[in-house]
Amino acid sequence: MLILARHGQTNANAQRLLQGRTDLALNPAGVAQATAMGDYLAVWLEQGVQPSQSPAAPSAIPGGSPIVRVVSSPLLRARQTANIIGDLLGVVPTVDERLVEVSYGEWEGMPVVDIANTAASRWRTDPDFAPPGGESLATVEARVLPLLDEWLQDDVVIAVSHVSPIKALLTSALRMPVVASWRFRLDNGALTIVDGNAKWPVVTGFNILPLAGEH
Template identity: 35%
Template sequence: MPPARLFLVRHARTAANVSCILRGPTGADDPLDPLGETQARLVAAHLAALHLPTPRVYASPYRRARQTAQPIADALGVPVTVLEGVHEIDPGEWVGRPYADLRTHAHTLRREDGTLGFPGGESLEEVGERFRRALNRLPPGETPIVVSHGGALTAVLASLLGLPIADAWAQPRFAHPNAALTELERGGEDWHPVRLADAAHLNGMEKTLPEIN
């Protein structure tokens, strides 16, 4: 059974976020840029100030997620554990296209079965399912902080909150700016948001558009 309290964090900023180009697995080794390093320290300080019971820090295998997770882990005095299954959506044939196409050509992502997905890549439903399976593997009795990616976070939130993925994808409140965090609490089998895509801890510093990658 998954833990009763969960923090989800989008990785801090990279140069690819600034260029607003979809990278997918080709950007797995993209590092944080200098502003992203500052964002990572700010989210780390914010989480440390919460004095969470039995914190545990997990990260997507992608470099930018691990680099964001490390200051958090250092601030909490715990290691970073790479968690398979929480990496970003694979945009398939859309690699190299601008973020803007996610809005102007979103209709082309609807598949014949009604799901939303990238040609040659993953569907949002698939991403939400693999992310949720990863969360279900986490041991009870800890407070997990999972550093992931924008599109993957929207997908798993739709799954955890029981929302149609297309609705969550279209709602700005689920879109995480770099280094934003979501806090969820579980009651029985149901998850409830305490806060969604919160970036108040960044103190108004520059943020990129809340897209995927």
């Protein structure tokens, strides 16, 4: 089972700015989101039941299943999230460079709405399109796709990453084109669950928000 965790909120997230590889820390809301994910996973993995505040969460995992790994993107916001989750689960996270966020190149730090007004059409339809000096969705997909093969062979892997790599893994699992990722909303502090195996992955949960009051 692969549990994909989007990092907690940063100030740039709160201001709706493109972060990409800009290395920012969690803000207080992000710390709360990371803690909620860790608490949620601790209950679920220990008891095999979903916490009551998230009725849409999957409950198929057997109680007491081992956590093979907690793996993080190298960026600070993801590592902080992974460390909080790891502390609550008693697991020391490792880093995998392939989980790093897409590079927005010259667009980093720009308001999302400004990009939407200038380049959204091509960005949302052409997987090979990249911002100036940045990375295309096709490139992101190519670097994360092997993770499905590697990690779905293990019992439980918790991967802490970012919106674009997680969506690329999701569309790959669903056998959808990577540009379909634009049709999925993935919030900070959200969990996505992929079960099954590399040949037949099954998405059993998406955008699960453990923080109380967020569904």
